[in-house]
Amino acid sequence: MAWNLVKMYQSTKHLLTTYGEGNDLEPMVDDLTGESRIDHVVSLYREMNIPFGPMMMIKNRVSENGRNIIWGRKWNDREYVEKKVIPTLMNYEYLKSLPANTVGAHYYHLIKDYGIEKLYNQRFKKEERRENSKFDNIYNSFSDDIRENASRHLLLSHDIWHVLFRYDTTPMGEAMIQTITARIFNFFPPHLTGFFGTWKMARKTKSKLPWKVWRECLKLSKGVNKELALFSPIEFLEQDIQEVRDRFNIFTPKVYAEYVKTLPKFARMDTIHPNYDDKLWNAEVI
Secondary structure, eight states: OOHHHHHHHHHHHHHEEETBBOOOOOOOTOOOSSSSHHHHHHHHOOOOOOOOOHHHHHHTTSHHHHHHHHOOOOGHHHHHIIIIIIHHHOOOHHHHOTTTTTHOOOOOOOHHHTHHHHHHHHTTTOOOOOOOOOOTTTHHHHHHHHHHHHHHHHHHHHHHHHHHHHOSSHHHHHHHHHHHHHHHOOOTTTTHHHHHHHHHHHHHHHHSSSHHHOOOOHHHHSOOOOOGGSOTTTTTTSBBBHHHHHHTOOOOHHHHHHHHHHOOOGGOOTOOTTOOOOHHHHHHHH
C-alpha cells in the first residue's frame, strides 16, 4: 500500500509539461474535455489514497449526504447516476430552456460543446482496480469501492463548481477548482494539482499573478460552506446562481478578475452565461 513513486512522477510530469500545451501555446485547447489529463490525475490521487482517502471518509461520513457519497447510495448510487443524473446533465434542450440566472443555464453554456458522458465513460466504464496481494485483498476492494463512489461524485460536480466559483476551464482556472475541491471535500491530493497548475502558469505567463490568484483562492475557500460538496450535481440546476453562492458563502475571485484583465490570452471565462449580468464579477473586471 506504499506510494508508487514512478507512477506519481509520470502523472506529475504530464501535468507540468504536456497538459495545456496547444500548438500555438494557447491554454488547454488540446484538452478541452479533460480526456488527456483525467487518467493522470486519477493515477496521482489513487497512489495517495493512503492516508488521505481514509481521512476524507472519516470527515465526510458525519452527514447523511456525505455517507451517500462514500457508500454510493441514493443520488450517488451508480445505477441512479447513469439513469438520472447523467441524462439530466446531458439534456441540452432542458438546460438551454432554463433562465440565464440559473446554475443550469451557466452549466449548459460551459459544457454545450462537449458534455460529460464521454468523460464519465472513460473514467468509470473501464475502472482500473488494483492487483491485490494476499495481504490486502479485502482492504483494496473496500478502498476501491469508496474511491470510485467519491470519484463519481467529484467528476459530475466538477463543472457545477466551475460555474459557481467562476473559475474558467483554462489551466489556471482548473488549478483553482482543484484547490477548492481539496478544501470543501476534505481530500488533500487536489491541493497538489492546484499547486502544480499554478506553478506552470506562473512560468508560462512570466508573471507573479498566478501565485496571487492561488493565495486568494486558498484564503477565501476556507470560508466556503463545505456542505456544498455534499449535494447531488443536479440539485441546484434550476436555482438562481447568486442565491446558491450566497447560501454557501462562495466568494467573488477579485484577484482572478485582475488576472483575466491583465492576461486575457490565458483566460476563457466560459463559466458565465453571456446573457447574465453578473454584477459582482463585472464590478471587478470593468
